[in-house]
Amino acid sequence: MSRSFCRIPVFIPQLGCRFACSYCNQAAITGITQAPPPEHIDRIVERHLSTLGADRQAEIAFFGGTFTALPVELQELYLQRAARYLQTDARITAIRFSTRPDGIDAAMLPVYKSYGVQTIELGAQSLHDDILEAVRRGHRRADVETASARILDAGLRLGLQMMIGLPGDSLSRSLETARRFIELGATETRIYPTLVMEKTLLAEQYRAGAYRPLTLEEAVDWCAELIPLFEAAGVRILRVGLHPSEDLVAGAGLVAGPFHPAFRALAESAIWGHIWRRADFGQQPAARPRLKLWVAPNQVNVANGHHGENKRYLETRFRKVSIYADPTLAGRQYRSALCS
Numbered sequence: 001m002s003r004s005f006c007r008i009p010v011f012i013p014q015l016g017c018r019f020a021c022s023y024c025n026q027a028a029i030t031g032i033t034q035a036p037p038p039e040h041i042d043r044i045v046e047r048h049l050s051t052l053g054a055d056r057q058a059e060i061a062f063f064g065g066t067f068t069a070l071p072v073e074l075q076e077l078y079l080q081r082a083a084r085y086l087q088t089d090a091r092i093t094a095i096r097f098s099t100r101p102d103g104i105d106a107a108m109l110p111v112y113k114s115y116g117v118q119t120i121e122l123g124a125q126s127l128h129d130d131i132l133e134a135v136r137r138g139h140r141r142a143d144v145e146t147a148s149a150r151i152l153d154a155g156l157r158l159g160l161q162m163m164i165g166l167p168g169d170s171l172s173r174s175l176e177t178a179r180r181f182i183e184l185g186a187t188e189t190r191i192y193p194t195l196v197m198e199k200t201l202l203a204e205q206y207r208a209g210a211y212r213p214l215t216l217e218e219a220v221d222w223c224a225e226l227i228p229l230f231e232a233a234g235v236r237i238l239r240v241g242l243h244p245s246e247d248l249v250a251g252a253g254l255v256a257g258p259f260h261p262a263f264r265a266l267a268e269s270a271i272w273g274h275i276w277r278r279a280d281f282g283q284q285p286a287a288r289p290r291l292k293l294w295v296a297p298n299q300v301n302v303a304n305g306h307h308g309e310n311k312r313y314l315e316t317r318f319r320k321v322s323i324y325a326d327p328t329l330a331g332r333q334y335r336s337a338l339c340s
């Protein structure tokens with residue numbers, strides 16, 4: 001039986017960044033303003049391990065800044081601290097970090113591997129150069145393509161993160177980015193709807209009327225298109241929507257944009273909404289029959305929809321609708337029965 005898995009996050013907010021991307025205010029997003037000194041890694045990891053059951057596995061994950069742009073000595077100090085747990089605690093199985101696509105030095109990849117790094121995530125955000133330019137990313141699509149090839153050639157797993165709703169973006173352009181991620185060999189992805197955070201250039205553009213964020217409904221609809229695309233290609237989706245830090249939930253730092261603490265559940269519900277609208281439930285035995293549906297146990301809530309909206313839609317077509325859990329079903333499989 002596989003052991004359940006989690007990540008121990010070590011945030012290094014904007015540390016190592018040479019750029020100020022127009023939307024980025026890591027402190028507002030994470031609620032963390034200072035990177036931990038390397039000696040604090042132990043404290044962070046121990047704190048998580050103290051609540052981690054013996055049957056769990058975990059990966060230490062450096063997030064938030066441009067890990068590879070840190071001085072090499074500091075990168076190695078962080079990695080040495082993390083790597084010690086690979087030797088001493090069977091629950092820690094790997095290390096990962098996120099960085100910029102133009103921050104990958106091929107010569108350093110074997111060094112990262114020697115410390116137990118298994119996955120590198122690139123903040124690609126978009127594969128359209130005009131969008132990258134508009135948000136002052138400071139890298140281009142070609143940098144993502146080169147870095148992706150280097151990471152995979154080194155035998156590492158590749159994560160590609162995308163943002164939707166950046167200036168100049170559209171649903172079709174986001175879908176193009178996702179398709180290219182798949183072609184580039186991404187093993188996993190994260191999808192972040194763009195939020196307008198305080199103290200960013202994007203906030204100034206928003207206030208000047210030069211930028212309109214996606215509405216929550218638009219962002220959910222876009223993700224409902226992107227998620228099945230990645231799933232069909234076998235790309236694991238680690239996150240949809242920003243992690244709701246306490247500050248973000250309280251609205252601190254958030255100026256505008258499609259934030260919702262249960263964003264992924266909204267997108268998953270929307271996917272089920274599409275499925276139910278297209279479904280052919282067979283010959284109707286009565287004018288308004290009762291519909292019984294069975295889905296995988298972890299899909300019951302989202303199949304019903306946010307606040308039951310999918311079920312309400314079905315009840316416009318059927319006298320009564322019931323959605324049950326069936327442990328023999330997986331993913332978005334379902335079976336149905338009509339009764340008079």
Ligand code: SF4
Nearest residue numbers: 017020021024064065
């Ligand atoms: S590279 Fe990443 S962390 Fe740095 S400013 Fe841009 S988005 Fe923020």
